Amino acid sequence: MALLNGLLGNYSEVSVQELHNQYGSFLMPQEKIQMGFKLVRDTFIFTDDRLILIDHQGVTGKKTRVASIHLDSIYEVTMETAGTGFEDSELTIHYISSPYYKSNNVQTSTYTFEFGKRFNVKPIYVALVSIAQQNNKKLNS
Template sequence: MGLFNGLIGNATEAKPAGVEKDLADVLMPEEQVDLAFKLVRDLVVFTDYRLIIVDKQGVTGKKTSYKTYPYKSISRFTVETSGHFDLDAELKIWISSALEPVEILQFRKDKNITQVQKALAMAVLK
């Protein structure tokens, strides 16, 4: 069911220990993963210092893009929950002085976007 959920757009929570192992070359020494969500091959990762978006590209997923957003550079974000006809929930993230969002993440379940929004709020607003 996990793969099926990913294929139709549902983010699933990933175990922080497994994500830390997968991102060993990307994480700083002593940096810990607080929360992570997996969408088929991609990841949204909250560490104690930053937000990391891991985008696996191509058919094989061998090419990978790692986008890092330090929490202090995130100036605002919006959450749009799903409705009756619009089934996608959406999170948009802006960095300082940007007019357009730098990241737009789509979810099919409000539960997951609510968790992501809460984690982002706790990281950015503390």
């Protein structure tokens, strides 16, 4: 079933131990993995400080692109739950991509994750929206 979800573009949860074994070399000192999800070849990992996006590219998947979104840059989160039919659940994070969060020229980006119909995205949404709310208070104080 996990392979079928992966082929359909849906993430499935992976154990912290498996993520650490495979991607521990991407962690900063003292950084801890909280949870992670995997597509067929792509992975995203929540740590205590950032969201790590791992994109295996090319035919063999040996070429790898690793990007980070710092949790303190997330200012909004939207969730769309699965409907009837073939629709999946979506979670979109809106984050500040410029290095200075309180500048006059703040640049923002979004990133959308798709999860299978049966995956409960609500706990991830609540965790991320809580972070976004704290960030909004810090940014606007």
